Amino acid sequence: MRPNPVHLEHGDAGGLLMRMLWRRWSRPNETRGSTAEERSYYALSEGVYARFARAYDVIVPPILGKVRRDVVQLSGATTDSTVIDLATGTGEQARAFAMTCKRAVGVDLSETMLRVARAKGPLPGLTYVQADATALPFDDGSFDIATISFALHEMPATIRAATLAEMLR
Numbered sequence: 001m002r003p004n005p006v007h008l009e010h011g012d013a014g015g016l017l018m019r020m021l022w023r024r025w026s027r028p029n030e031t032r033g034s035t036a037e038e039r040s041y042y043a044l045s046e047g048v049y050a051r052f053a054r055a056y057d058v059i060v061p062p063i064l065g066k067v068r069r070d071v072v073q074l075s076g077a078t079t080d081s082t083v084i085d086l087a088t089g090t091g092e093q094a095r096a097f098a099m100t101c102k103r104a105v106g107v108d109l110s111e112t113m114l115r116v117a118r119a120k121g122p123l124p125g126l127t128y129v130q131a132d133a134t135a136l137p138f139d140d141g142s143f144d145i146a147t148i149s150f151a152l153h154e155m156p157a158t159i160r161a162a163t164l165a166e167m168l169r
Helices: 005-010 016-025 036-059 064-075 092-098 111-119 157-168
Strands: 082-086 103-108 126-130 145-148
Touching: 036 111, 036 157, 064 092, 064 145, 082 092, 082 157, 092 103, 092 126, 092 145, 103 111, 111 126, 145 157
Parallel strands: 082 103, 082 145, 103 126
Antiparallel strands: none
16 A cells, blocks of 8 residues: 555655655645644645646656546546546546536646646636635535546545545535
């Protein structure tokens, strides 16, 4: 099991590189999160992804394009579907849904990641929103499909549970 970088500052096992990045790039934010673990998660997200955004699509294998299309197909999405993609990052999964669906909304904590997503150009029905996945600014039942990729493993259990609850809402 891969170590959770949120815990590295607290002495858990982890690679030297991750500890170095944590110390250098995290941005303490005392206003988000009710526990030290949650505050660490938000600090990591705000700091690391602000620096990592431009390189993300190069580092994450381009082969995922087919996987993203497969996710759309497996979800049962149709031209009438509305979809929310949480922790959208640079927006690739949201873009894949927008190719098929009436409406796709990519949501991420990192405004820098969303800037990279928006720079890829507009698609009909595709929008991006900067928000916390634990408190989404949408009414109950606003979407037919909710997705999240490559993010739950980074979240502390309390944030993960709140995010999953929002997806169900």
